[in-house]
Amino acid sequence: MAGRRERVRQATLAEIRAVARRLLIEQGPAAVTINAVAREMGMSGPALYHYFAGHEELVGAVTADFFRELTEVMEAAREAHPPGEHGRRLLATCRAMRKWAITHRAEFGWVFASPLTGERRPGSPRELAGRDFEAVFLEEVAALWESRPFPVPAELEPSIRKQLRAYTASAGLGLPVEAVHVFLSCWIRLYGLLCMEVLNQLDFAYSDLEPVFEECLREIAPKLGLDYESP
Amino acid sequence: MAGRRERVRQATLAEIRAVARRLLIEQGPAAVTINAVAREMGMSGPALYHYFAGHEELVGAVTADFFRELTEVMEAAREAHPPGEHGRRLLATCRAMRKWAITHRAEFGWVFASPLTGERRPGSPRELAGRDFEAVFLEEVAALWESRPFPVPAELEPSIRKQLRAYTASAGLGLPVEAVHVFLSCWIRLYGLLCMEVLNQLDFAYSDLEPVFEECLREIAPKLGLDYESP
């Protein structure tokens, strides 16, 4: 079924993305250019336009790769614990996320500081991979809520409720708006911390943020009714 | 003293930065190029090298401008309240920061997502302006601690204590390490939230983060022993 031609094409596509990634790691975001990737592969620049419509699309594809890899790492860490142990599964997922982020700084930084604007549109590979990534946490929290609902605030600021209603519906899980709100509060703290770390916004005070991250986990865990456990 | 020549030079410098900023706002970060700025001013590209050593330095100067402007806005908001009312002063400062950030999205985003690497080195205009910005909060928190110390955790994770000792000393304020830690925890939550908002990392769930920001303030205030007040 997959003819030889198609196989070769897929191999070339994979090599392009691999080279792009290598350039990002070795020489920074600015070095990921169509020409540089082609040169590195022994091809002429315009040849790459048979594989990607342009620079933006290449960047989007590479970003999607990063999301997928990160998602896989997180899922693997989560599945190292039995399905019922939501606390351990969530903690493992969080730690796997940070570990990947700091061992792949260039890639993780690229994800939000990428010079993209258009590639985030609905339907793009990047957008789809982003949703999967997000789902790793969301699904586990939904399962946790199913088996052992965590405490939620009685009332919600009206504007927040209104905004979250749309998101809650689109997520399609059985979570009430209030639970989504608690989850997002935790998410913002965790992801925000990582974001600042990778963008070097905390260098002025910290050189190693691992204990700060753990402290964040310790504060977040009880909000989801979970016990914090040291790594 | 300031000869005519020097005056003209300063005016040109100011115009360059103003044009760079306009290009950033109107056409995004990628449009801020030496050539484009020069063209916009009716000059030839290389002329700008008499004012800035290169693209990096121009970007750094513009970034420093943003920091300075943001710092001024925050200080003005703070000074709208009497010196003794630390709570109101800090809340006003925080709100002024977010207001500036969302009314100047391009500029605020530029500050951390800027393609700079070298311009962050010690002594650069950007680095100095960044310190002043940081000081707006830090000084007020120091004054608060002076007049009404907030509760701090009895013990600190050893690695965190060690790291913060250096920063606390360099900051040169009379704050103990524990208080600096509490301050930084608050800072990370606030700045991290803003960072994610401006980098569009929360669009998937929220369209208006103002109530989320206020909720963050409500949670942070008691950590500094302050009363939260609605805006």
Added chain:
DNA sequence: ATGTTTCCTTAATGGCTCTAAGCAAACTTA
């Protein structure tokens, strides 16, 4: 064996950064 598709090439346009060489006006100084 023929026609089509696919993959790649080179050429070319126009943008970018940055260096080099040179001209002219403006200041400085004797």
Added chain:
DNA sequence: TAAGTTTGCTTAGAGCCATTAAGGAAACAT
């Protein structure tokens, strides 16, 4: 005031980039 220096610009050009266009050769389908 005249000579020399500094300053502010110019154009030319090298070398990078993205992207389009035109064409050749190999692989595939019929």
